[in-house]
Amino acid sequence: MGGMPPIAASATLPETTRRTAAPAWLVMLLVCAGQFLVVLDVSVVNVALPAMRTGLGLSELGLQWIVNAYVITFAGFMLLGGRAADIFGRKRIFVLGLALFTVASLGGALAQQPWQLIAARTVQGVGAAVLSPATLTILTTSFPTGPARTHAIATWTAVGAGGGAVGGLVGGVLTEYLSWRWVLLINVPVGALVLAGAALWLTESRQGAVRRLDVPGAVLVTAGLALVAYGIVQTETDGWRSASALLPLAAGLVVIAAFLAVEARAKAPLMPLGLFRLRSVHSANGAMVLAGAAMFSMWYFLSLYVQNVLGYRPLEAGLSFIPHSLSIVLGSKIAPRLMNRLGAKTLAIAGAVISASGMAWQGTMDVDGTYLGTILGPGILMALGAGLTATPIAAIATSGAAPADQGLVSGLINTSRQMGGALGLSVLSTVAASRIEAGHGPKALADGYGLAFQVGSMILLGSILLMIIALPRRRADAAPG
Secondary structure, three states: OOOOOOOOOOOOOOOEEOOOOOOHHHHHHHHHHHHHHHHHHHHHHHHHHHHHHHHHOOOHHHHHHHHHHHHHHHHHHHHHHHHHHHHHOHHHHHHHHHHHHHHHHHHHHOOOOHHHHHHHHHHHHHHHHHHHHHHHHHHHHHOOOOHHHHHHHHHHHHHHHHHHHHHHHHHHHHHHHOOOOHHHHOHHHHHHHHHHHHHHHOOOEEOOOOOOOOHHHHHHHHHHHHHHHHHHHHHHHHOOOOHHHHHHHHHHHHHHHHHHHHHHHOOOOOOOHHHHHOHHHHHHHHHHHHHHHHHOOHHHHHHHHHHHHOOOOHHHHHHHOHHHHHHHHHHHHHHHHHHHHHOHHHHHHHHHHHHHHHHHHHOOOOOOOOHHHHHHHHHHHHHHHHHHHHHHHHHHHHHOOOHHHHHHHHHHHHHHHHHHHHHHHHHHHHHHHHHHOOOOHHHHHHHHHHHHHHHHHHHHHHHHHHHHHHOOOOOOOOOOO
């Protein structure tokens, strides 16, 4: 979800590592800068979407894919990126991912056609998926177990949260005073600077055991997800019974089935299916898919509403989201303490209830909405609930797994959240479009965006029901220290 801090698991894996000669603070600065760019790019484009649409003549479908192209490839290749870092070396993969991300950012900034921008965002997502797991693994292998590593991971998490939090403001400033192209172009000098620092000061490390890289698995799950998402959005214009919708949906399901078959037979699968026999894993990932489907689209529709209906300038839109961003960071920060008192399952359900109430409230938006009456209150509830929900779900997912699988299970939770977000955006955009097409002008837009929030709240209620029925209580409900 845009603005959601990443979920970290500090599992210690067997490895052979040379301690970096660079100062600890410099290692921290480099890897956190890389993670900041990855998380920033999930949310920074939201405020720039109307300007992108005007500048390149994007359709509603194209506008969705500016977001989805990044999120789908990010989710689909994230586990592969983590595995590649273990096999080929964390520094090497960090540099490769950051270089790919930086070059794709430049390509997107220079795009002259919609397909060029969507292609650049796709490559950006691959680069982010390669880069992000390496940033955390470099930290966990550069700092010894104990307070130093705990502090490093806390800093990494805070930087990720900050990237999501300031994304709307940064996007608003750049779009307002320069151009939407600078939303992507700003990554180039920062990426080049971090690349130079990484090449000079990071020390290589890799896992001792040789493991295979499941490239077919990553390609299949990404292609399957993209086809399903494409089929869903095709229903917006052609209907659910049209061949243009049914064929990609069917093809996507076939590709996903092929992915499951590959994973069942692979010697080193990207997603070990045996893990899903654990109740903690399958229930938590199911809940996260639904929660991500509802919560991820919040920023997308709010940005369109405040600019297309209320007439906010990009900078005003970015500023209006500051309370939302602070709320999601606050929720993430107080979640571990509340887990000690309430338990992980209770907190996850409470957070989702708070967020669902905010979404239902936001669904009452209309063409005459105001910031104080329409945006601020429900936005704070949605964001606070999202921040409270993610950490306990991740804690439950990892509680039932073996120590050696902790990192993998944490990666699965992040992947489930991103995949749910991509599919949720496709579904809710289609729902909004069906209402918008029935009317005209700003009123129709407000009605469509409001309906998306109403349906999102119902999806979130489904996630709550699943949590109540299926989530186990952690063996130790205290937050990890």
